[in-house]
Amino acid sequence: xxxxxxxxxxxxxxxxxxxxxxxxxxxxxxxxxxxxxxxxxxxxxxxxxxxxxxxxxxxxxxxxxxxxxxxxxxxxxxxxxxxxxxxxxxxxxxxxxxxxxxxxxxxxxxxxxxxxxxxxxxxxxxxxxxxxxxxxxxxxxxxxxxxxxxxxxxxxxxxxxxxxxxxxxxxxxxxxxxxxxxxxxxxxxxxxxxxxxxxxxxxxxxxxxxxxxxxxxxxxxxxxxxxxxxxxxxxxxxxxxxxxxxxxxxxxxxxxxxxxx
Amino acid sequence: xxxxxxxxxxxxxxxxxxxxxxxxxxxxxxxxxxxxxxxxxxxxxxxxxxxxxxxxxxxxxxxxxxxxxxxxxxxxxxxxxxxxxxxxxxxxxxxxxxxxxxxxxxxxxxxxxxxxxxxxxxxxxxxxxxxxxxxxxxxxxxxxxxxxxxxxxxxxxxxxxxxxxxxxxxxxxxxxxxxxxxxxxxxxxxxxxxxxxxxxxxxxxxxxxxxxxxxxxxxxxxxxxxxxxxxxxxxxxxxxxxxxxxxxxxxxxxx
Numbered sequence: 342x343x344x345x346x347x348x349x350x351x352x353x354x355x356x357x358x359x360x361x362x363x364x365x366x367x368x369x370x371x372x373x374x375x376x377x378x379x380x381x382x383x384x385x386x387x388x389x390x391x392x393x394x395x396x397x398x399x400x401x402x403x404x405x406x407x408x409x410x411x412x413x414x415x416x417x418x419x420x421x422x423x424x425x426x427x428x429x430x431x432x433x434x435x436x437x438x439x440x441x442x443x444x445x446x447x448x449x450x451x452x453x454x455x456x457x458x459x460x461x462x463x464x465x466x467x468x469x470x471x472x473x474x475x476x477x478x479x480x481x482x483x484x485x486x487x488x489x490x491x492x493x494x495x496x497x498x499x500x501x502x503x504x505x506x507x508x509x510x511x512x513x514x515x516x517x518x519x520x521x522x523x524x525x526x527x528x529x530x531x532x533x534x535x536x537x538x539x540x541x542x543x544x545x546x547x548x549x550x551x552x553x554x555x556x557x558x559x560x561x562x563x564x565x566x567x568x569x570x571x572x573x574x575x576x577x578x579x580x581x582x583x584x585x586x587x588x589x590x591x592x593x594x595x596x597x598x599x600x601x602x
Numbered sequence: 603x604x605x606x607x608x609x610x611x612x613x614x615x616x617x618x619x620x621x622x623x624x625x626x627x628x629x630x631x632x633x634x635x636x637x638x639x640x641x642x643x644x645x646x647x648x649x650x651x652x653x654x655x656x657x658x659x660x661x662x663x664x665x666x667x668x669x670x671x672x673x674x675x676x677x678x679x680x681x682x683x684x685x686x687x688x689x690x691x692x693x694x695x696x697x698x699x700x701x702x703x704x705x706x707x708x709x710x711x712x713x714x715x716x717x718x719x720x721x722x723x724x725x726x727x728x729x730x731x732x733x734x735x736x737x738x739x740x741x742x743x744x745x746x747x748x749x750x751x752x753x754x755x756x757x758x759x760x761x762x763x764x765x766x767x768x769x770x771x772x773x774x775x776x777x778x779x780x781x782x783x784x785x786x787x788x789x790x791x792x793x794x795x796x797x798x799x800x801x802x803x804x805x806x807x808x809x810x811x812x813x814x815x816x817x818x819x820x821x822x823x824x825x826x827x828x829x830x831x832x833x834x835x836x837x838x839x840x841x842x843x844x845x846x847x848x849x850x851x852x853x854x855x856x857x
Binding site: 493495496498499500501502503504505509513514517518520592593594597 | 651654655656675676677678680682684686688689690691699700702703704731733734751
């Protein structure tokens with residue numbers, strides 16, 4: 342491929358989605374204005390933009406609250422998830438004892454659990470962090486366990502034949518070879534962490550984007566609801582992007598194409 | 603150096619026992635190159651796993667330098683058919699793996715590896731990841747890792763089995779030039795009789811499961827060996843004798 346055609350394909354890769362998004366925003370604006378739809382029903386993008394800008398201090402305040410819950414919950418999930426996965430992968434007994442709980446934690450509808458957490462922990466930070474953990478924990482555990490299990494047994498034999506002990510095998514083989522799995526679980530967790538924080542806030546909160554959405558919706562401040570939705574989506578995308586970036590930094594070998602000669 | 607004394611192996615399974623190895627006796631002197639040729643599934647790899655200490659024999663003993671050794675892990679340099687290079691490590695980090703496991707300092711390990719990149723044809727690829735190497739280069743890197751594992755006894759399980767014919771021939775020639783300077787004892791497994799004769803001091807033919815040696819022959823061709831020797835009358839005679847033993851009903855098993 343020549344450098345020119347590569348630049349061209351990159352232009353297409355970015356250009357087409359950009360044009361599509363711009364066109365749909367424009368169409369939305371046009372429809373909202375031409376059909377005289379009431380603003381509380383469907384605000385035009387310009388109204389959402391001005392809601393974002395005019396109430397920027399309010400938005401920033403609530404965004405910060407949500408971010409705090411989400412980052413705290415996400416960090417706990419990553420640490421706890423990897424620790425759990427290591428325990429599950431290292432022993433059949435631990436697996437039998439804990440794996441059902443891990444799966445059950447995902448089968449319970451979180452939205453039903455949130456009110457109970459509210460009763461137990463009140464309106465503060467704790468119940469939201471717990472909901473985020475309940476949502477993020479699962480993909481990390483499952484992927485990490487898969488990663489730790491999918492190690493080529495011949496690699497382990499090679500290390501054993503060299504006289505390596507269990508700890509060396511973990512350090513040299515099991516953990517590095519499961520890193521791509523850990524990252525893909527973490528990427529999923531990063532993307533859904535926003536959902537956890539919002540659910541936690543919907544049920545009962547005094548601040549946060551989820552709180553702002555429910556309150557603004559009750560007041561028919563629809564543009565503000567859309568603004569909060571937009572911010573949540575951006576947070577989710579940013580989390581996903583940051584984890585993907587970290588993966589590229591930490592696992593450079595994952596991104597080299599194999600060559601024949 | 604190495605003595606395999608009446609080793610048998612039975613795998614106990616749910617559907618009954620499987621006799622993997624009959625009764626194997628083998629001696630390899632220090633610096634000797636011994637090949638074991640046999641049909642696939644004859645238990646060749648099981649035998650190497652036992653020598654390496656990954657498995658224990660059902661009966662019999664393994665002796666190193668005349669001493670029976672129960673815990674043999676870490677006492678041999680084992681190379682599999684698959685190169686088993688770690689994709690997240692550079693060539694340098696891969697080839698020094700054995701030294702790292704043995705607790706050799708990184709600087710010392712790198713120093714020992716440095717002199718060998720050239721003869722192993724890996725010069726300039728020290729910092730490359732395995733995914734960027736060709737099949738032959740990967741196998742040479744795996745072989746360098748085995749050599750650097752620094753054990754006097756090397757166990758090679760069809761190291762060239764996964765390569766195409768052309769790469770394989772050039773690897774054999776390269777190994778011929780290299781191994782004589784290494785002074786290691788080698789137990790080499792292959793299903794290729796020509797390869798066995800060309801490389802070895804002695805060739806053992808193994809029967810189908812349960813694996814036993816049905817023929818053992820010294821190779822009396824002079825060293826250094828060259829690839830042209832494959833047309834030598836002595837070479838051809840030995841090759842056909844070994845092939846006949848390999849094809850005999852008692853080695854192929856009941857058909």
